[in-house]
Amino acid sequence: MIITGVDGSHAGLEAAGWAAREAALRAAPLKIVHAIPQWACDTTTGRYAEVAAWMREGGHSVLAAAADRARRERPAIDLSTSLLPGDPRTALTTASGDAALVVIGSHGLGAVRGFLVGSVAYGVAGQAACDVVVVRELPALPRGEVVAGVDGSPAAEPVLDAAFAEAELRGATVRAVHARNPPWAGDPRTPAGRDPLALDRHRERHPGITVIEEVVHDHPVRALRQAATGADLLVVGSRGHGTFAGMVIGSVSQALLHESPCPLMVVHGGPGRAS
Structure with missing residues (x-):
């Protein structure tokens, strides 16, 4: 429901x-x-x-x-x-x-x-x-794309699950955006030679979905706002790296509530995702 x-x-x-x-x-x-x-x-x-x-x-x-x-x-x-x-x-x-x-x-x-x-x-x-x-805003001519904001943490998995599911419903493309500001060497979330977006499992489960991967050296809010302009949906987690204990919602998601250029999905995961 x-x-x-x-x-x-x-x-x-x-x-x-x-x-x-x-x-x-x-x-x-x-x-x-x-x-x-x-x-x-x-x-x-x-x-x-x-x-x-x-x-x-x-x-x-x-x-x-x-x-x-x-x-x-x-x-x-x-x-x-x-x-x-x-x-x-x-x-x-x-x-x-x-x-x-x-x-x-x-x-x-x-x-x-x-x-x-x-x-x-x-x-x-x-x-x-x-x-x-x-x-918040409905694009006049959505481009058939669902944008997912991922950060390399375990919290990104339900975000990608939701983004691929929504893209499949719409026949849309998934654009997975990983933004880091500033970039630094030795980031434990993105070991050398490893895909920082870890999309293989999602590609296997949704073989008909076209996927665009972006690793951006920019502030996450700015990068996601730009990527989501004209998109059908922007999907983010309720929490992630940099969230202080006790905060109701992560700082990036909170900022995007104010600034998202398209409908914003805040993913909590859990049983509510099923049906």
Whole structure:
């Protein structure tokens, strides 16, 4: 199942449309959700009953608009909607335990003015139990390519698994980008004579996928932003080299939430990847 969280914003509608296309590709059901305060879900009598009813009605209107957008994209998908009680970050993170993928817009209601990415997108991308796609920009003419950011760590394996799976669904090319800044001799992740991207296993499992390999001497955020311009999807890990213990999401992935030129998939791995 794919879950997409919407909030009534344009970004939320774009996320619903993208999620509908992804659901059709995967032949998976799509659930569109919207969160309102717990008290508004529970209050049906008393002093604030009218306000609570107004909030529930507004939530259902948000869901209806997003469902209409999703159906216009892919009319035949298995689609449902649901109001979730509580803070959007907590509600979506909890719901992610039953999902293969969570899709959200990059910002919308609740985002502080001046922030490039909303707190909901940041929180869910860092804490979800499954992979998360943040829809920030949609290329006008995507070039049929999925870009994977890899760093030579074990965390790169689920990133490549996801990138190849998404490319196979789309009939797209995989561009695997390993960026180092600055380059230095004797990097233990890239021993002499060894492919730093370690793509052999993925090529064997997906023999029909064309693969482009890039080792770039540049800052990872800049290199990935450039590589992903015009791509269908950019895939990164939730953590990697250089991530401080206790951080919710790695610094490269965090920066790309603000700067990715195409939909960004943050891979968490685990059972949520299966279906």
